[in-house]
Amino acid sequence: MAMEDSKITLSEKDIPQRWYNVVADLPFKLPPPIHPGTKKPLAKDDLRAIFPLALIEQEMSTKRWVEIPSEIRDIYRLWRPTPLRRARRLEKALKTKSRIYYKDESVSPTGSHKTNTAIAQAYYNKKEGIRRLVTETGAGQWGAALSFACNVFALGCRVYMVKVSFHQKPFRKSLMRIWGAQVIASPSELTESGRGILSRDPHCQGSLGIAISEAVEDAVRAKASKYALGSVLNHVLMHQTVIGLETKKQLGLAGERPDYLIGCVGGGSNFAGFVFPFIKDKIKNPKLKIIAVEPSACPSLTKGLYKYDFGDTAMLTPLLKMFTLGHNFIPPGIHAGGLRYHGCSPLVSALHAQKVIEARAYHQLEVFKAAVLFARAEGIIPAPETAHAIKAAIDIAKSARKPACIAFNFSGHGFLDLASYDKFFNGELKNYAYPLQEIKRALKDLPTL
Numbered sequence: 001m002a003m004e005d006s007k008i009t010l011s012e013k014d015i016p017q018r019w020y021n022v023v024a025d026l027p028f029k030l031p032p033p034i035h036p037g038t039k040k041p042l043a044k045d046d047l048r049a050i051f052p053l054a055l056i057e058q059e060m061s062t063k064r065w066v067e068i069p070s071e072i073r074d075i076y077r078l079w080r081p082t083p084l085r086r087a088r089r090l091e092k093a094l095k096t097k098s099r100i101y102y103k104d105e106s107v108s109p110t111g112s113h114k115t116n117t118a119i120a121q122a123y124y125n126k127k128e129g130i131r132r133l134v135t136e137t138g139a140g141q142w143g144a145a146l147s148f149a150c151n152v153f154a155l156g157c158r159v160y161m162v163k164v165s166f167h168q169k170p171f172r173k174s175l176m177r178i179w180g181a182q183v184i185a186s187p188s189e190l191t192e193s194g195r196g197i198l199s200r201d202p203h204c205q206g207s208l209g210i211a212i213s214e215a216v217e218d219a220v221r222a223k224a225s226k227y228a229l230g231s232v233l234n235h236v237l238m239h240q241t242v243i244g245l246e247t248k249k250q251l252g253l254a255g256e257r258p259d260y261l262i263g264c265v266g267g268g269s270n271f272a273g274f275v276f277p278f279i280k281d282k283i284k285n286p287k288l289k290i291i292a293v294e295p296s297a298c299p300s301l302t303k304g305l306y307k308y309d310f311g312d313t314a315m316l317t318p319l320l321k322m323f324t325l326g327h328n329f330i331p332p333g334i335h336a337g338g339l340r341y342h343g344c345s346p347l348v349s350a351l352h353a354q355k356v357i358e359a360r361a362y363h364q365l366e367v368f369k370a371a372v373l374f375a376r377a378e379g380i381i382p383a384p385e386t387a388h389a390i391k392a393a394i395d396i397a398k399s400a401r402k403p404a405c406i407a408f409n410f411s412g413h414g415f416l417d418l419a420s421y422d423k424f425f426n427g428e429l430k431n432y433a434y435p436l437q438e439i440k441r442a443l444k445d446l447p448t449l
């Protein structure tokens with residue numbers, strides 16, 4: 001592979017055969033999820049109502065590698081391996097001597113990394129006789145990915161979509177419907193948790209925490225149905241490690257060792273999938289910087305507390321030790337809908353608490369400015385979530401004292417986020433001040449153990 005290549009591609013036989021489970025290599029013990037009733041560590045049986053056994057086993061596994069079934073690899077072949085691209089024109093625009101690479105997960109059929117785990121989750125549910133999956137979605141990327149995966153495996157699918165995004169991103173709804181899913185604006189009248197929220201606040205714009213409550217309640221109540229989660233949990237993050245495993249090989253082919261690895265963080269899955277295969281390297285080489293990027297309007301890693309909290313607003317989920325803004329925190333309606341989550345994955349949180357990774361937060365307008373700069377240089381239009389990682393990569397390239405190798409995960413494209421770009425150009429987008437009062441209020445409701 002010549003150093004000059006702009007696209008570092010792999011062949012289909014290089015699609016990883018195994019997912020990587022970072023739990024096996026952590027230099028500390030991960031705090032377990034806790035049953036909210038007994039306050040004891042969660043047992044496998046506690047999750048049986050919502051997940052199939054194979055995924056529960058993956059969730060609790062400490063095995064370093066988990067075989068990817070050939071049926072899943074066969075579907076991954078539709079878009080994997082994804083290219084690692086060198087952002088030469090962005091480097092030129094920035095007048096930087098640093099090398100900037102991005103792993104392009106936007107080439108999946110649904111436009112983002114979410115398909116990597118959607119296919120796996122639909123497969124294991126189908127294998128255990130489940131007929132229908134229920135989930136939540138923020139911006140719609142996860143909902144679209146699960147709709148696609150359910151269509152592949154002939155499963156029914158219902159998606160509770162956060163109301164603000166339901167209206168901001170109507171075409172993601174269209175995608176879900178094309179793949180046969182039913183899409184409901186959340187909070188809705190269909191669930192007890194939705195009705196409860198609407199009775200207190202009829203104009204509630206929703207949040208991922210609320211949509212999760214509705215989806216879990218629906219899945220538990222309905223026949224032959226299970227719940228699927230697009231981020232946060234260990235098994236979801238593990239499915240995403242195909243991203244980092246491929247990236248490692250591709251950077252090797254380019255003769256590079258990264259100095260910076262960057263990803264945006266909502267629940268933490270694309271970031272984790274990209275960086276976890278490098279965590280052992282980081283532990284050996286403290287000079288490698290691994291940076292999680294979040295919105296200032298929903299700053300769980302940079303302003304939250306590392307405490308046990310519920311994953312949802314109605315307090316239906318197990319308690320997870322994570323950086324949280326409080327399960328009652330409803331983030332402002334930023335256009336990076338997939339980053340509007342009050343918490344963060346326990347694995348990413350623990351690595352942050354142990355200072356293995358770093359975090360930074362950006363405001364909406366500077367993120368859109370970076371997205372436009374990137375699109376004008378490289379051509380590809382990023383999702384607003386992805387643009388958080390781009391903003392950090394640009395800042396790092398501009399401030400690096402010597403030329404560095406900077407790699408970030410391009411988690412998804414923004415072709416269905418064009419209305420947000422229009423608003424940006426029309427001057428209709430605004431920054432939200434750090435919602436510190438709201439966070440303070442929500443943190444008062446953290447459960448006691």
Ligand SMILES: Cc1ncc(COP(=O)(O)O)c(C=O)c1O
Binds near residue numbers: 141231338339385413
């Ligand atoms: C394109 C894109 N990137 C990032 C995210 C954030 O999710 P996660 O932190 O799980 O990667 C989302 C979530 O919807 C997304 O759609």
